[in-house]
Amino acid sequence: MTNEPMIRAAGVCKRFGPAEVLRGVSLEVGRGEVIAVIGPSGSGKSTFLRCLIHLETVDRGRIEIEGETLVETDAAGRCRYAPESEIRRMRGRMGMVFQHFNLFPHFTVLRNVVEAPVVVRGGSREDILPKAEILLKKVGLWDKRDSYPSRLSGGQKQRVAIARALAMEPDIMLFDEPTSALDPELTGEVLRTMRGLAEERMTMIVVTHEMAFAREVASRVIFMDDGNLLEARPARELFAAPEHPRTRAFLESML
Amino acid sequence: MGYVFDILPALLQGTWVTLQVFFITLALSVPLGLALALLRVSRFRFLSGLTNGYIWLMRGTPLMLQMLFIYFALPFLPVIGIRLPDFPAAIVAFVLNYAAYFAEIFRAGIQSIGRGQYEGARVLGFSYAQTMRRIVLPQVVKRILPPISNETITLVKDTSLIYVLAMNDLLRAARGIVQRDFSTTPFIVAGAFYLFMTLVLTWGFQRLERRYAVYDE
Secondary structure: OOOOOOEEEEEEEEEEOOEEEEEEEEEEEOOOOEEEEEOOOOOOHHHHHHHHOOOOOOOEEEEEEOOEEEEEEOOOOOEEEOOHHHHHHHHHOEEEEOOOOOOOOOOOHHHHHHHHHHHOOOOOHHHHHHHHHHHHHHOOOHHHOOOOHHHOOHHHHHHHHHHHHHOOOOOEEEEEOOOOOOOHHHHHHHHHHHHHHHHOOOEEEEEOOOHHHHHHHOOEEEEEEOOEEEEEEEHHHHHHOOOOHHHHHHHHHHO | OHHHHHHHHHHHHHHHHHHHHHHHHHHHHHHHHHHHHHHHHOOOHHHHHHHHHHHHHHHHOOHHHHHHHHHHHHHHOOOOOOOOOHHHHHHHHHHHHHHHHHHHHHHHHHHOOOHHHHHHHHHOOOOHHHHHHHHHHHHHHHHHHHHHHHHHHHHHHHHHHHHHHOOOOHHHHHHHHHHHHOOOHHHHHHHHHHHHHHHHHHHHHHHHHHHHOOOOO
């Protein structure tokens, strides 16, 4: 196995109209790392995550996924994305979990999990079912396999969403505020599932407001503020002795 | 009562014409409407604008005028000039007209599906076509059943417009008998026929809605 980073982002810039959301963000993520991205809302955390999986196009900068170039910027400042087929392949190495789950309401829990492997990979349902069973048992929802998402609690929905993403066998999992839409008493079950993934050495980037999770599970914590990545350090260090005054102010406000 | 049985064959013959126009129009205008809606929401500005213009034209002029135009005026147009017999002319007019209405219903349905569904599908690797077919359109169907039901019931009654091409639909058949026999009974029987047809449709759509009620959004 090489030591090639799973994700390498360099100088990623993004603006929405007049608002500069990312002002040159660079980050390398190694295999098996769990990165927690923290920072005030509007700091560009989610946008950065969405750029990595190409839900947003960057204005400038370079992103590599497992050594393959998703986007690069030439000397003239023009962004060049890989051809669509390659983008789809790179995206296939990543799974994403959204704040609002984005489950398919017209499918049962089981079908939410098996649909993409069947339709996108062209696998047969019979081959995928055992795997879906393992995944749904892992997130503790095998007995809910025939329910529709509207019958589930927020925490259950999010665990289905995690199983759905894992069904595509990604190398990297991206979490965009996975517990922010949940009632406080439901965040625990989702965080436990994520912790389990981290223990299996899944490479993860988690945008979160759960400081305890960041402190205990993340190998590195990234602090973003106003489109800049201000600190990227091992969790223990960053929480014990934040270097940047903005980080310190943010952490104090979260306590 | 014996009189009703006497006029029944003529009315049933008219009903047969009405049903033919109804089913052929429905079978062709729903897919065409869906195709128009997909063009309308596509990111190709030119196609979207063109479709918008088409919908404006078809919804902005009377169906009867469109029928008369296709039957009487089309043959004299250069290049596309073609002479259609009455039945095909009526079908073409109905399909072109109803597709415009169905297109707007489909468009409203497609645009009501949130961005999260597209993004959820996209990160799982679905192509645009797969997203539409597997994720978006099945959810659209549930949402647009009530307006589609409305439009379909209107279509049953609009079929009576084909009398302008001298075709013997249910209503024209009834009117013929009324004028012959000086009795209003045929109108009442024809009304009962229309009510029965729309009753079947209403029932069918209610069943569909119940089928889609297994999930909530």
